[in-house]
Amino acid sequence: MRILHTSDWHLGRTLHGVDLVEHQAAYLDHLVELTRSEGVAAVVVSGDVYDRAIPPVEAVTLLSQTVERLSEHAQVVITPGNHDSAVRLGFGADVLRSGIHVRARVADVGRPVELVDPHGGPPVLVYALPYLDPDVARTALRDDAPEPLGRSHEAVMGAAMRRVRADLALRTSAAGRPVRSVVMAHAFVVGGEASESERDIRVGGVDSVPAGVFAGVDYVALGHLHGPQRVAFPAGTVGRYSGSPLAYSFSEMRHTKSTVVVELADPADGRAPGGVGEPELHLAPVPRRxxxxxxxxxxxxxxxxxxxxxxxxxxxxxxxxxxxxxxxxxxxxxxxxxxxxxRPEAREPRQSVSLTVTAASDPVDVATGFVEHVTGDEPSSAEISVLRTAFERAAAAERSA
The missing domain is CATH 3.30.160 (Double Stranded RNA Binding Domain)
Structure with a gap:
């Protein structure tokens, strides 16, 4: 079964004042065509669909139209990221048309979306984890523990994955044969390389989750980091960040933006159970370098x-x-x-002089020192003359007031 993995669309975002909705729409057109041409059975969108909790109308319309078009060719599974409002993105999830799944509730982390294999193989179970804010999820995921979980991303993601593995074990036992599994997660996994565009998710000074937390599943479809990259997981697990489809800061100017298509093998074909083929990277359209x-x-x-x-x-x-x-x-x-x-080139460092400013200080001397501190050069005689004239006029205006 072929699965398309994407994330971090950030619909509604601008780039230094440039409205990107037209370029985001072009990427989503590309995504629909890629889904059709590559025979993709499911599209998974791992968070940060919108750029902010209350997105502009144009972004909401674009998402609605895109999901409808994608669902004509494949199942669609969407989770919120740290930029999205889980409540707003998940609104109406229970009444969406067949084939569209929005998983926005922390309580659902152990309940997979079951994808039917169009080729007759065993189903693929997609465990779609919304962004897990430790301050919220540490209570929601504590199960029967008397106290909330530790206040960290590792603690809440570990609890979520325990639910995933427990459900996966039950379904594997009931099926009497190996089943295939995908986890969608919006998190900073140790080993990932960040850019300047991701919103800080640090809690208690720590923002990362160890890769070992995800052991036991076949593919981990990550969102949050904008650079497309593979992450080293325990043996038997493959996973990566799809990255954002567009560059959202100059720190991303050397990224090669792409979309991931990955194939999960039928366990009956002789390969290792749930074997994952080498992920294919399909270049995203670049509107402007x-x-x-x-x-x-x-x-x-x-x-x-x-x-x-x-x-x-x-x-x-x-x-x-x-x-x-x-x-x-x-x-x-x-x-x-x-x-x-x-940004003038760095000059030879000057000896720092500490100047104590008092009411008796000559304001021109104070201003001259400031100019030298900021520019690295003493002001010219003409500039000093301008400063002195300005202060004299200010003082005269104050006296006449």
């Missing part, structure tokens, strides 16, 4: 910037003094520039 160019303004306006004129680009100008009309000149050649910064 994300890049950064650093150097003196003349270089950026010349050869160094030539290959990046059509990119979403961060331009960092390193001239010692800020060039006049810097932004105007850059915007003329880089119409899609998202960030323009003046």
């Amino acid at each position: 994300l890049s950064e160019v650093v150097g003196p303004l003349a270089d950026l306006l010349g050869a160094a910037g030539e290959a990046h004129r059509d990119d979403w680009v961060r331009l960092v100008v390193t001239d010692r003094a800020r060039p006049r009309e810097m932004n105007v000149q850059l915007k003329e050649l880089f119409p899609h520039a998202l960030v323009m910064q003046h």
Whole structure:
């Protein structure tokens, strides 16, 4: 059975003020076509479907239309991430049309979505875990324990996986043969590489879950980290992050965005029970390249910037003094520039001088010291003259008030 794994759509997100809904829609069109062309039996979306708890109307409409289109070709299983509102995403889950499953309740973590194999093999059990906030889930998952679980991601994910393994053992025993299993989880698993785009989920100073927590299942479909990457799990378990379909910060500009298609073998075909084939990565459509160019303004306006004129680009100008009309000149050649910064190259460190400011201090001396601290250079005589004139006018206005 072929399963498509995706996550972290962040519908409704912008990139430095650029509305991404058109590009997100293009990715979802690609996803529907990939589901059809690759003979995918199920699409699993591992959290952060929306970018915020109360998404814009356009994002809600886009999700609704996409899920309906996907369900024409495959089963669809969706869980909320730490950006989503589980209540809002899960609203109406019990009355959705057949083939669409939204699992948003912590109480359901041990109850799988059972996927029927269109080729007649045993079913695939998908345990769809919503994002488990330790402050909430430590009580909901404590079972008969007198006290809540420990306040950590490891504690609540461990409890959820104990429920998963218990249910899986019962179903395997009842079936009298091995069954195949997938766990969807939105978490930071040890060994994953983060970017600047993920919202911090640290609790008590710790934000990660050991990979060993997921032992005993065939495939772990992870969400949360935006870089597509494989994670080392215990023997017999394969898993990875699908990553986000678009870059949502400049820290992601070197990511190769993709969607995962994985095949779970029929245990009866001679391979290891629940054997997972090598995940296939299908490149996601890139609306516009994300890049950064650093150097003196003349270089950026010349050869160094030539290959990046059509990119979403961060331009960092390193001239010692800020060039006049810097932004105007850059915007003329880089119409899609998202960030323009003046960041002078590091200079030789100066000896730090501590200046005590009192009511008797000359305000021009104080301002001169501040300029030197910020820029690394003493202000010119012309700049000092401007500062002195400004303070004298301020003092005169205060006296006449």
